[in-house]
Amino acid sequence: MAAERGNLKMADLESVGPGTPAGRYLRLFWHPVIRAQDLPVGRAKPIEVLGEKFTIYRGESGTVYMTAFRCAHRGTQLSLGWVEGETIRCRYHGWRFDNDGQCVEQPNEDRPFCDKVKILARPTREYAGLIFAWLGEGEAPPFRNIPDLDRPGVLIADPVEVLPCGYWNRFDNDHGHRAWVHRATAIRHNRPDILVIRHEAVEESEYGWRGTRAVSGKKGETAKTSMGAVEDKEGAHEDFLKMARHKHWIMPNIRLWFQRTRAKGFQGREFWETKCVWTVPINDQKMAAFDVTLTPLEGEDARVYENSRKTQQESEAETRWDLAEKVLAGEMTLEDLPDDMGAYTSFTIEDYVTQVGQGPIAGRGEEMLAVTDARVILTRRLWLREVNKLLAGEALKQWKLPEAPFMPAKPPSAEICGKREPADA
Ligand code: FES
């Protein structure tokens, strides 16, 4: 095996199944496996995470359970069956299993032997609009809340992004891509701030790393953008200095940052969204991004915002990857996406094509990393260091989230962040 102690290479982190170096490290943490709203009461679904298949179902009490993918009897897919109370019954011959995986009924057998039959069960937890599971050995570690998502506001879990590529394609998504990959959306939605080229310095922190973006910021300064140099007539990046200057990587797989809203009818309003994204390998060549947004709105504003965002995004999510595949096939370009498409959706399509466009597993031995890839280099370094220690049986760094939110306690005034956006986009 290439993964010798202390000598891991990036290629050794591509596999995520049980017993692999990255698979072992990832199994030390809780991960989201499905969006809560995608699993109604009484429904069972098949899922795959870290190269393992499971059955996930929501009992009639609303609690979610995760058990083995196949029935212990003759191995059919358990998700085909029926949820009964907090248990699941197999569709093939009616064996029934409780939420611990214990067989509790074998209706066709004159002499049932339920007590001898038990299938795997995994702990789950519902948080921030997502269902999390623990896939490791032994007792699960304490669940980690994200303080920024526990603040008041509207919490939206976006339709899950599933990309046919390895998880490092998403982990390696650097800071500098924004002005280029998302250029078509920036132009369509009149968001020159997205076009600005900003540099980022990164440093290891107690939770992972913290990125600090360098920006221009004073009225009349020249800003370098992916469309050429432009005068920053209104000091449009001043607010960025206050709110979006830092980006956080929470080991092993969470990104957290603040951005101005992209919701229709709300661009130009004086609030900042908190974005938190978990990237979770489904298997070695497929990944899921669980994207949660907290928006500090209340009352009627909150209701209108939630409706406006959800309605469009949910319907656009059904066809977005067809469009992305057409772009990859050369049948259309990102500039051809519909003018009325929401910015959240077009952002996901733009990220899809560049990350899937790197191939199912990017050629990490053949890259030419540059200074602006600092974030990529540090993420890889932290991962290689920790997984090497894991293989060597050494103590791992215990990543700690601060107890207080990352969001600055005093958001900038309306004067600073509210007036420069177009009224709508
Ligand atoms: S295969 Fe499930 S009950 Fe027979």
Ligand SMILES: [Fe+2]
């Ligand atoms: Fe992006």
